[in-house]
Structures are given as structure tokens and as C-alpha cells.
Amino acid sequence: MHGVKRVQYSKEALEAKRQRDQAKLKEYLALTHDILSRKKNNDMCREAFELTTRLLRVNPEFYTVWNYRRQILEIDMIPKSSAADTNDLLAEDLNLTTALLKQHPKVYWIWNHRRWCLEHVPNGPTEEDSNGWRMANWNKELFVVEKMLEADARNFHAWNYRRYVLGTMPVRRSELSELAYTSRKIEANFSNFSAWHQRSKVLTALWESNTVDPVKSKEEEFDLVKNAMYTDPGDQSVWIYHRWLVGDGGEAALLKREINTIQELLNEQPDSKWCMESLVHYKRLLLQKHTTSFQPGEQVNLVESCIGLLQELGALDPARRQRYKESSEHITRLST
Template structure:
């Protein structure tokens, strides 16, 4: 849709200048090129008006990832003292159509920070995650909201529901760690003990999902527990004839920790498992297991 000529009669569009001999000129849509010509003209004079605001909306319809346009739109909104709650509604519609557009999420963050009101944000993010539970931008924004507005109280329950629905939701495991250890209220040793038991049960449901393995190792590192508490789990998985490189690799961690305390038997067993992983069960990471083998040999 072409721009209204009478609205822009006082402005001379500034054409795109790619230089005398552009290597790969982009064949822009004629209407988009026209809109950008007027945008260059008004941005040169820093015009912050209703027509400029409508122009940014028009360009966003063509290219919702245009960071410069979003930034200029913010300046106009603030200068005209526009209703930012209405702008949040506009951004909501845009995100629903383009949920993995970083510029949209950043624009929403700027608005919420200006309003200092996050009352609508978690329900909105929940809608987006309901459609795609692994949307990186939604999770990043959620973490910012939680930290900025101190909304930690119900987050673990939210993550529990996601993991009950899909134990392989790696984003939810990441959020679980964030919720426990970036929270100003740190978990107690008693809670971490219960948490380890919780994760062990989840690992049994999907032994080849790396996220809970990484998560439980992080929990152990943050507590006073010894990684040896996972040996029974690893061997139980092995007895079920389930080939899980993560379980087998965890045994390497366990044996290495004991070898560092002087156990020759565990050192040899760790070396044996490294060879097994490198040559058979996790050959794609052969060099890594050979490196771990070198470390064990040097102990």
C-alpha cells in the first residue's frame, strides 16, 4: 500500500545509496523502498510526529526485524508520551506472528522497563511457550522479567509442570537451574538432597537426554555431595541394557574423582571406560574421551 501523498508532500525521500558499484544490490519491494526513503528523510531531521510513528508501523509490516526502525519508534513513543500499554498490545500481536524475532522482544523489554509494570508479562510469555516450549527469546525475556521484578515465588512450580509434560524440555531444565541459583534466596542442603532425588527419577525416564545429567552434576557441584552418589543410578541403567553415553560418561567422572584420591583400581576402570566410549558408545566425541584418558593416565 503506497503512502498518502498529501501527508508527505513537504518531504523529499532520500534514496538508498549503496555506492557507485554495489556488489549484490537487494531488489527491495517498491513500496518498502518508498517508505524507507521517507524514513531516511525524517530521521535526518529527527522528526518525532504522528506521521513518523505511522511510518515506522508501515515499515515494520514489511520488515519486523528492522532494529533501527524499532529504536526510532521508541524515541517517538516517548517524545509524544504515547500510551505504552497500547504499544504492548501492538507488540503482542507482532510477537504472536514472529515469536522468534529478537527485535520484538527487545522492544517489549524497553517498554516494560519504562512502565515498570510486569503484571501482564508472565501470562503472555506462558502463551508463547505453550506454542513453543523451547523459544529461546521467550525464555531469555522471562529470566529478565523474573530478575528485574523479583517474581521467583511460583517459577519452580511452572518448571515442574513443563517437565511433567515433557521431560526432554532442555529449556525447562536450564530454567530450573536459573530459578534455584540465581534466586537471591539460595536453596538449602536439605532442598538440594531432595532435588537430586527428583532429577534421578527424571533421568530414569529418559537416560539419553543430556540436560538432566548436566543439571544434576551442577546441583552436586553446588552442594556438599559427592558425585559417587550417582554410581547406583548409572549401573542400574547399565543393567537394563540401555546404552547411555551420559550414564557411562558419568562413571568416568566418578572413577576419576576416586583416582584423584589415590584409588588405582578406579583409575584403571576409568581408563577402560574412556576407551569404550571413544571406540564404541560415543565415537563422535572420540578426541574428548581420549583427552579424559590422558588425564586419568597422568594421575
């Protein structure tokens, strides 16, 4: 790396390191062999469980060992435990995975084990116990996942897990609260595709339930995404979200308005690939769905504009030149 002083090691130091690495590898292979042998022999004892802890701390991507660990919990440990002890066992496993996620935040199997733990939180002796355990575990999960997203706001594993937690919480969190959360993440970084995706899910629920005025809310979203477009016209996530907002192009007035907005941005950013591609996409929707409302000459102008934009895109992005050529031929057919 530039600016980092290269360290020269002596032959003795290199040999000592090689021997340490060999010893670690030998220990890892022996531990792996021991665990897999125990699994094959259906050994469900506590010692086998502790061995899985040791191995998973070294290699948390070893999904077979996670599966074996869950088998031991489900077949031997949980049936022998009281509800309170089971809740404590699962809390310990959640703590283990929290520690592992700090070093391996995108390992699917760690997130998968957390989900399994939540799904096996037991019913307590009383309804108060059950509700207390569930709220404590789910609130902790939401706290953990928010900390993970503070460290990496685009970690899609964390976003997927967040959706799971929100969808299974004993007391559901308000969609308006989640909308505000996505706003904070997007304002911090417009390139956060996962936050935009989460926002689309939340808004769909809000619109379907009429919790917010769909018309007013959607206009506010167009203002937000326009701001994001002008801030970073090269960011793909913003344009994908814009297409979701526009939808299938059922409203000609909306399409024309957004085309004008994007054209204004293209005038300022004449080499913007996403501006050009979006203009072609929305103009094509007009040609497909709204020709009966066109003024004289409007169809011809749209076709010529699309073909011109696709030629520019072919020059700007030669690797996809054939795709742009095929799109141009398709648009030409729409006009005949």
C-alpha cells in the first residue's frame, strides 16, 4: 500500500511465523474432524456444543457446524431446560453472533442463526414472562441491527434482517417511524440503495392503509428524489427508486413532467448516462401507452429523440452498444 512502510522480517521470524501458522492449521483441522465425527455419530452432548463455539469463532462461514449447533440445542439442550433457562441459552447464542458480526458483518449464516434464535424464544410460565422475553429480545435485535447499519449503512444483510425483526416484533413499530429512519439514512448518503428499497416497502404499506395521503406523499417523494438526482446524477440507486415512483407510466402528465425535469438535468450534465437512459425509458412508455393523446408531430419527435439518445449512449458506453441498437430498432417499430 502507498505510504505504508514495508517491514523486513528476518529468516528466523518468517520461519517462526510459518510454524505458528502450521500449528494453527493443524489444530483447526483436528477440531473440524472431531466435530464432524461427532455430528456423524449423533453426539448431542454439551462438550460437542462447546466445540462448535470454538470452531465458529475461527470460521463463522462453516454452515454445517451452525446446523449441528442448532441440532444440539433443539434435540438435547432445550428439551432439558426450563423456559427461563432456554431463554438464557438463546440470549447467549445471540451474544455469540453479535461478537462474530463485529468482524464478519456480511456472513449470511450468522444472521440466519440469529433469526433461528428469535424464532425459538419460548413461552414463559406466565404471559408477562413471555411478553417480557420477546420484547427484550426483539428490542435488542433492533438495537444491534441499527448499530450494524451505523457502521455500514449499505449492508443488505442487515437491512434484510431489520425487515424480519420489524415484521415479527410482538408490538409492531409504526411505519412512520421506519419512514423517518430511512430518511435519516438517505440524507446521510443518497447512494444507499438498501435504504431506498426499504423506503419503497414502507411507503407501499402506508399508502395501502391510507395512513398518509398517497397523492401528497408521492409528490414529496418526487421532490426528495429530484434533490438526490441533482446531487449525484451518476448514482444508480436514485434512478431505480425514481422508476419505482413513476411506475408503469399510466399517467401521461406525470411522465411528461418527469421527462422535463430529467431533460433540465441533462442540459447541465450532458454526459449523464442515467439521464439519457431514463429519458429513453419514460419516452418509450409514452409511445407505448399514450399515443392517442399526442399532438400532431409529437410521436415522430419522441421517436427521433429516443434514437438520438440511444446513439449517444452507444458512443458513451460502447460495451452496451448492441443493446442500445436493439432498443432503437424496437422504438422505431413502435412508430410504424
